[in-house]
Amino acid sequence: MARILVNQKNIKDIDKAIKICPFGAIEWNEKNREVEITDACKMCMICVNKGPEDAFILEEDEVFIDKSLWKGVSVYVDHDNGAVHPVTYELIGKARELADKINHPVFAVFIGSNIQKQAKEILHYGVDEVFVYDDEAFKDFKIEPYTAAFSDFIDKVSPSTVLVGATPLGRSLAPRVAARFKTGLTADCTILDMKEDTDLVQIRPAFGGNIMAQICTPKSRPQFATVRYKIMNAPERSEEPSGEVTICKPPANLSSAITVLSSKVKEVEEDIADAEVIVVAGRAIKKEEDLEMIEMLAKELGGKVAVTRPLIEAGWGDPKTQIGLSGRTVRPKLIITCGVSGSVQFKAGMTNSEYIFAINKDPKSPIFQVAHYAIIGDIYEVIPELLEKIKKSEEVTA
């Protein structure tokens, strides 16, 4: 079985060896008088890669899979009653880029009811083939019939990679299908790449810390990844369609234990993800009333206010305005962060913005690593001064 073996004789400094592990999973076993790895191990490989030489060794199982039998980068068409979610096009764009590196085709799988017209539309974004499962049973999203159709697609096509949008539905469906094929799934990837041997390189913030992890699925196929909206770039819609639509026969059993009793349309919410200008308030805000200056600035710039997680935890903001790994991903033309330190989780939600201005009084703050304009100053000075200037110029022109 795969595990990390400890080569006791190569550990010279026991205390130092124990401290390498950020999860406290390396311990001294007094009874056996040896260093051992406990079940707190998260397989971050730090001890293998950075520990004393030949002390921690990864022992792997021999597993053989024939990767050449799995071909194609596939995208799940995320939709709400036939209205295709734009994350789909972003993923198709990425899929094309990944597929071209290994000479694979790009597929889309579209499951729904009365969706054949929309399926044709997908052909304007550069896929080779759209597989359509169109049936009354797919009218409402129910997990069992959708999983059945998705699995049928994988059985039929054997794609090497499957990309799914990390929408509420995608996050429910992708794990279900991945588990059915007993294969790996990496959630909320922020960077994707393709290796020559068709292994998908999946990069995401990890371990709840200020750190990124590169994850692969080397011994199983298909390899599943989810990606949030606005992380990848959507391709331009081409005038001419290309590729073809293939209508698939739905699986025989589409029954479900779930009955949809009613469905009411939510009030349309304003989404910070659509804003072109965003002003972000971070923990530097001392009291709730101080958010007023942030709101004023956003209003002057015709933008929206967003916040970091501590402000949500303090109850100072609507959770829908949180930016980051567990909030929204945004990609506005302009973002001004005010007193935000720039944790990886936060940055995961905004690094693709066009102009990033960061105001922070700590010159070493990590937000400055992604900012285009690093403003080392106090928000309680900079913002009032800026507002003052704006107000004055308005008076002059008025």
Added chain:
Amino acid sequence: MKTLVCIKQVPGTTEVQVDENGNLIRSGIDSKMNPYDLYAIESALKIKEKMGGEINVMTMGPPQAKEVIREAYMMGIDKGFLLTDRRFAGADVLATSYTLAQGAYQAGDFDLIICGKQTTDGDTAQVGPEMAEYLGIPHVANVKGIVESKEKSIILEVEMPTTIQTVEVTYPCLITVEKGIFQPRLPSYRLKKKTKYQEIHELTLDNFKDKNEKRYGLSGSPTQVEEIFPPEQNTTSERWEGEHLGTKLYDQLIDLKFIYKNK
């Protein structure tokens, strides 16, 4: 009515940091219950108030994860299972879900399994759906309300992209609940005293139906961390320090046409 709630112990407020050489620095090892799982526990307690029955909790983790089971006892949970075994170490989502599913088989026949929306360390929101798949039962994610719990089924309010759906699902099933579905109660002092010595049921791989080591821990994990590194840095930035930064910012925003002088 028998309900199982899956809970996880996660690192406390301190975070894992990286030093200049890309090494992880451990900053404290305090831990707490995954905050999202408190909502799952509260949902189970609300259902029990109406339907009666028994609530179990289960966690997979090292022996110190017992603490979260103690906390669940203090909230009024009846029985707790800890799945702990060296051979579970290094589990990714798939292996975790498989282990939890095996544990659930062992712990008893459940009508309803409740998971939190996500964890604050793994942060995948995938364990619930994968576990349901392994148990061969339907799941409903994004549950934001419980309308009515009944003898053979439960009626739920589900957050969909543009709609709120009311759905009915028959048992057995698994649901993942949103934060804020109910206000979680605080651990009670009375229950703390009462449950101080209450047993925590430990299960290891040897207790499971499937004893094939290859399906657990690192061996059962198709995803592998190849490398960890500090986040990318943007090197093309301008740095401003000193006086009149607000004015400087104003001028720059005008240059970039985010502020129009004559509006």
